[in-house]
Amino acid sequence: MGASNESRGALVVFEGLDRSGKTSQCGKLLSYLEGLGHSVELWRFPDRTTSVGQMISAYLTNKSQLDDHTIHLLFSANRWEKRSMMEAKLKAGTTLIVDRYSYSGVAFSSAKGLDFEWCKAPENGLIAPDLVVYLDIPPEKAAERGGYGGERYEQLEFQKKVAQHYKLLEDSSWKVILCFISCHIAIATRCHG
Numbered sequence: 763m764g765a766s767n768e769s770r771g772a773l774v775v776f777e778g779l780d781r782s783g784k785t786s787q788c789g790k791l792l793s794y795l796e797g798l799g800h801s802v803e804l805w806r807f808p809d810r811t812t813s814v815g816q817m818i819s820a821y822l823t824n825k826s827q828l829d830d831h832t833i834h835l836l837f838s839a840n841r842w843e844k845r846s847m848m849e850a851k852l853k854a855g856t857t858l859i860v861d862r863y864s865y866s867g868v869a870f871s872s873a874k875g876l877d878f879e880w881c882k883a884p885e886n887g888l889i890a891p892d893l894v895v896y897l898d899i900p901p902e903k904a905a906e907r908g909g910y911g912g913e914r915y916e917q918l919e920f921q922k923k924v925a926q927h928y929k930l931l932e933d934s935s936w937k938v939i940l941c942f943i944s945c946h947i948a949i950a951t952r953c954h955g
């Protein structure tokens with residue numbers, strides 16, 4: 763994974779549609795790396811514990827309404843407010859497994875119709891991941907999973923658009939895991955392979 767300094771931790775990001783299984787797979791990778799004796803932490807965005815995160819949470823749970831550009835910038839600000847802590851952890855040798863990052867920011871907002879380049883701009887300067895694991899699940903399959911529909915973006919037609927916009931963001935740091943059968947088996951195979 764792209765780190766030139768051996769003592770630096772790795773930044774591993776999980777991305778995918780709502781209910782694609784990111785949270786479970788992040789947890790499994792955390793246990794696996796801890797078992798190998800690595801210093802590792804699990805983070806997630808949005809981080810709903812900060813004051814910015816609470817505004818985001820109120821929006822996602824339909825308790826508040828915000829202009830699309832405004833909520834986009836809040837999601838980005840939520841990453842910026844954690845940037846220096848992220849840098850310090852990585853420099854200290856801790857690997858961070860992060861459930862959603864800038865790719866979610868751009869894919870979800872541009873799927874609403876916001877300009878793609880405008881959506882990317884506020885992410886410039888955030889720490890680039892060493893690895894992005896994209897869990898590629900058909901939107902219809904994700905919609906069948908428990909708890910779907912509880913938050914603002916969990917709507918099948920919108921998630922189909924998000925999937926298309928994610929595809930525009932794929933770069934050399936991505937590993938795409940096809941989740942048609944079992945993400946767990948696919949990821950386990952790649953971890954050992």
Ligand code: TMP
Pocket residue numbers: 780807808822837838861862863864866867868870871913915916
């Ligand atoms: P979560 O379910 O992983 O907590 O994510 C909450 C929702 O927020 C999810 O539908 C994806 C969306 N989202 C954005 O629209 N922009 C972002 O920058 C992030 C991190 C999430």
